[in-house]
Every structure is written in C-alpha cells, then in structure tokens.
Amino acid sequence: MDPCPFVRILVGNLALRFPLSTKPSLSRIHPSTSPCYCKIKLKNFPHQVGSIPLIHANTQNPESCNFSLQKSLAACFSLSKSQVDRIISKGGSSYKLSIEVYADPDDSTCGLASGKLLGKVTVPLDLRGAESRPSVAHNGWIDIGRNKSNKNGSSAQMFLTVRTEPDPRFVFQFGGEPECSPQVFQVQGSVKQAVFTCKFGFRSSSDRNLGSRTSLPESNTSRNWLPSLKTDKDQSAKERKGWSITVHDLSGSPVAMASMVTPFVPSPGSDRVSRSNPGAWSILRPECGTWKPWGRLEAWREPGFTDALGYRFDLFHDDIVATGTTTTVASSTLSTKLGGKFTMDMTTNISTPSISPQSSCDLGSGSRPGSRPGSGSGSDFGFGLPLSPQSIYRGGFVMLSTVEGVGKCSKPEVEVGVKHVTCTEDAAAFVALAAAMDLSMDACQSFSQKLRKELRQQSQNFVD
Secondary structure: OOOEOEEEEEEEEEEEEOOOOOOHHHHOOOOOOOOEEEEEEEOOOOOEEEEOOEOOOOOOOHHHOOOOOOOEEEEEEEEEHHHHHHHHHOOHHHOEEEEEEEEOOOOOOOOOOOOEEEEEEEEEOOOOOOOOOOEEEEEEEEEOOOOOOOOOOOOOEEEEEEEEEEOOEEEEEEOOOHHHOOEEEEEEOOEEEEEEEEEEEEOOOOOOOHHHOOOOOOOOOOOOOOOOOOOOOOHHHOOEOOEEEEEEOOOOOEEEEEEEEEOEOOOOOOOOOOOOOOEEEEEEEEEOOEEEEEEEEEEEEOOOOOOEEEEEEEEEOOOHHHHOOEEEEEEEEEEOOOEEEEEEEOOOEOOOOOOOOOOOEEEOOOOOOOOOOOOOOOEEEOOOOOOOOOOHHHOOEEEEEEEOOOOOOOOOEEEEEHHHOOOHHHHHHHHHHHHHHHHHHHHOOOOOOOOOHHHOOOHHHOOO
C-alpha cells in the first residue's frame, strides 16, 4: 500500500522589533537577553512556546542579522489526511494559526506563566492541496499590539515564516500488545494489511553472542503449565532482563529485533529504575546472515515524585565495530499514567525542503536496500535513505509511536517518514523500536508491583 498523506505546518524565523519611540515599559527589554516569547496556537493542538530575538528597529530583513534563532524552527504541527479533510469540509479559509507575543522584562516567567501581553497575530491557513505541494502562508513582518499602531503610525512588529508541506508517512498498527506476539498491520485509511508478525520471548542469561544468531527461539506463549507457589515468585521481583521481540516478515524471515541488553533493576534503597543506571535495549537489523546493532534505547524512571518515564535513543554509526560511537536522536519523557508519544523529529530549520520519492522496493519481499522488488505483500516501500547518523542531518520527521500508561492495554501505532524507509528491514527496525519503547513502560514499573504473566520471567521460559 501507499504511504498515508500527512501535512506539517512549520513556524519559524521569528524576530521582533520595536519603534524608536516605544513606551518606557518596553524600553527595559534588551536584545541581548531577549526576554520575549510567544505562544503558538492551533485549534485542537497543545500550544507551543518559542522565544523571539529582538533586532534593530531599522532592520528590514532579519535573515541579514546574526541573531541566534536565525532560520530556526519555533513550532511544528502535523495533521493527518482525515484532519485536513475535516478542516476543509468546515471551510478551510477559517482555519487560522494564532500567535500571542509576550514580554518578560524581568526574565521570570520563562514561558511557563504569562508575562506582559504585547499583542496577538493570526495567520490564515489554506490547506487545500497541502498534501501534494508545499506553500508559504506568510513570510514577512506583521504588526502586533492591541492598537496595532501608535500616534506616529508605527508599531511593534514581528517577523515570521509560516509554511505548509506534505509529509507522507507509513503507518503501522500492532494487532495486540507487544508481549502477546501480535501481528502488525500497515494502515491506510480504513484499509489494513498484515505485513509483520512479532514474537516475544526471553533470552537465556548464557546467550551473549547475539551477533551470531539469525533468529531467537520462540518462548512458549500458550502458558499451559501451572506454576507452584514457589516458582510464582518470579525473578522480575529483583530484576527484569532477557526480554526480546523479533519482527518477522510474512515469509517468516526475521527482519528486525529488539533485545534487552542491560537489565532493568531498582536502584539501591528504591523500587525504581534510576537514570544513573538505566535499562537498555539493542535494536538490531539482519545483515549478511547475522544481527547488526542499529540503535540503543535506554529508559528509566525520573527522580522525585514525578510519574515520568525518561528515555534516550542513540543511533550507532556505521563504523560501530571500530569505534562504537553513537548519535543521540531522541531524548524526552513520557507520563507513566497517561502515556504519550515517542517522537523522533530532526526538523530544526524551517527552510528544510520536501523530499520527492526516489526509489521503491516491496514490503514483504524481505529484500535488502538496493535489491529488486519482490512479490510479497504488494506494499511499496523505498522513498529515500535509511535512517543513519549521516541521513538525520537532512532534517525532517522520522518516526512517532504511541505509548500507553502503565496498566493500560497498549496496541502501538507507528508512523514512519517515507524518506527514511527503503525496504522491509528499515520499516521493521522502527516497529521493533516502537515495541521496545512500549515494553520499557512495563520494565520501568515499580518493583513493588507485579508484572502481568506474559512478562514474568521464570525458569521454564528461558531458552538456550
């Protein structure tokens, strides 16, 4: 199947200038500290906050200035096709981006609380045709302030660029919770097509040579035995280790794997996994009959009384064997109660051009990059370069996966930018990463609480 259409709304290149005859209260604002910020709002989306550099009143083109946020991105909103269609059906011309500009002369709010409101601007957005071509909604100066201008006809002005661009993505949906070894479907609109199967299992503690294995034996998921009271006190009360999930294509060949390489253990005197000693997963891809590390995901519980899961994802460089160097491409937190979205987005510059499809190969063929399309599921992949530390600097959206909170049924939905997928193994690696992120929520669960039976590691579950 084809990728799903998405549209991104990018806001950036922000700058602010005041007339020379400005009010005394605004004269306290100094360009070197730039205590001005804005709240960027779009209906049905959480607002985003960005700082605004101040420039000389006579400057006409902020791109000619050497301010710190030159050409930088301040906010990004992603809309699916259904959201775009809904907006257009209700009259797309009424859909607007709103920006509230605040001054904080004492630099005390940092965008967390409202400072002095300087003004508000709106930018109309026409999303007709946005799924197929980029467009610029605004690029230039715009007056701000409640009165827009003073007696001299001058006013505070804000420079900004607002543009829309198509951002097609492959969308995958787990048919069940990752620990239940579900199928994974590719989704386009109301159509679903099975493309992968997942097998959850446990690695034996004696299995240290992941690189020599082409696949991992599957655990007994039927759970037909009845454990005694003694064996029911599983090892997960002390540590959570050896979890793995292997992604297979429809022919049964393993195309990606997530393997827990550092156990999740509580910090001394605590029942939580700490940031100083996080658990870790290795995301692996098949190459020349063996597994090659592609990325490393670390997860932990944030300190204090916060209900937050911290994570960091690093990509291995191609010369990992020689140097073992990595590049961090995602680092943030998720609520353990509400869940959230694991996001990898390398957009930093609003001038990032859209990428056109370049090549294709078949999803379900199990082919390597550069190989000929097969005759598997009939879903075409291959619109760019696979994700690597070299390719991420091209910018743009990479992936997103949903993560449910602890105790909730989780069937992750995964979105992957087409320019980071060339074949089955590329897509499968992102699916394995999404599964590892989802399972990390359970692995970081308080050790005073019991895991569900599929995740409890007992002697009968180990495989050599």
